[in-house]
Amino acid sequence: MSTPExxxxxxxxxxxxxxxxxxxxxxxxxxPRCGFSARSVAALEALGAPFAAVDVLPDxxxxxxxxxxxxxxxxxxxxxxxxxxxGCDIITEMYESGELAQTIGVExxxxxxxxxxxxxxxxxxxxxxxxxxHRS
Amino acid sequence: xxxxxxxKQRIETSIPxxxxxxxxxxxxxxxxxxxxxxxxxxxxxxxxxxxRVYAVFGPDIGGPIHALxxxxxxxx
Numbered sequence: 001m002s003t004p005e006x007x008x009x010x011x012x013x014x015x016x017x018x019x020x021x022x023x024x025x026x027x028x029x030x031x032p033r034c035g036f037s038a039r040s041v042a043a044l045e046a047l048g049a050p051f052a053a054v055d056v057l058p059d060x061x062x063x064x065x066x067x068x069x070x071x072x073x074x075x076x077x078x079x080x081x082x083x084x085x086x087g088c089d090i091i092t093e094m095y096e097s098g099e100l101a102q103t104i105g106v107e108x109x110x111x112x113x114x115x116x117x118x119x120x121x122x123x124x125x126x127x128x129x130x131x132x133x134h135r136s
Numbered sequence: 137x138x139x140x141x142x143x144k145q146r147i148e149t150s151i152p153x154x155x156x157x158x159x160x161x162x163x164x165x166x167x168x169x170x171x172x173x174x175x176x177x178x179x180x181x182x183x184x185x186x187x188r189v190y191a192v193f194g195p196d197i198g199g200p201i202h203a204l205x206x207x208x209x210x211x212x
Contacts, residue, residue: 036203072183073190073197074204089206090182 009065012054016079019052021104024066025076029053036088040076042117043095049104080104092116137165138200143193144170150192152176166202177210185210 002010016022021044027033029041044051056063056075067073070084078085080103085091094100095116101108140158147156147170154174161167170189177185185208190197197204 036205071187084183086183086186090186093182093207 005061005065008059008061009069012062012066012069015052015054016082019079020081021049021051022079023051023053023076024056024062024079025053026055026057028055033057034075036074037076039116039118040078040088040091043091043100044078046112046117047095047101047104047106047108048112049101049106138168138196139165140168143168143201143204146192147172147189151188161203161205166200167205168201168203169205169207171207171209173209173211175210177208180210182208 012024023029023037023040023044025032025034025037025040027037029045032038032041041053054062056066063075066075066077070077070079072084072087074087076088076091078087078091085094085100085103091100094103096114098108140160143158144156147158148154151172151174153176154172156173157171159169161169172185172189177188180188186206189206189208190204193201193204
């Protein structure tokens with residue numbers, strides 16, 4: 001019988017494997033609960049990149065297990081094709097250099113701002129995965 | 137409560153040759169931004185550079201240090 005922590009860890013690994021682009025964040029893309037998460041969502045949305053999102057706030061064990069897996073202490077965390085890309089600072093830097101679009105494999109829209117946008121645009125993201133991780 | 141000088145000193149002591157500029161983002165002593173330049177970063181990916189700085193603070197990140205925003209470079 002696996003522990004709740006192991007189940008959470010497996011659910012996180014499954015979510016990372018199942019979604020090409022996945023952001024672990026505080027809150028949801030529609031209602032981010034932290035400025036760094038909001039900024040990361042805004043960058044992804046400005047690129048028109050479809051992404052899955054997981055809210056880490058409902059259960060502190062999500063963050064604990066995620067950080068143990070990724071060896072990264074802070075939230076948000078962006079994974080592309082199974083690999084950790086980084087947190088808000090790296091997302092912002094890579095957005096501005098064009099590397100983020102390249103890594104995700106999308107063409108930045110012509111009207112995408114050169115500087116990473118500060119706030120999320122209203123509107124639902126293309127995909128939000130149901131967060132069942134806390135129902136162990 | 138950690139100060140910008142504390143953070144600067146801890147980074148510069150722990151990473152050989154590092155120079156750190158640290159600002160308190162909101163004056164509250166828990167949200168910081170550090171710009172860290174260290175020859176030791178040469179050849180490391182951005183992720184590895186940031187991990188190296190986060191490692192200086194261990195569990196203090198997410199504890200007394202609520203947020204540490206980073207810019208890292210291998211040379212000035």
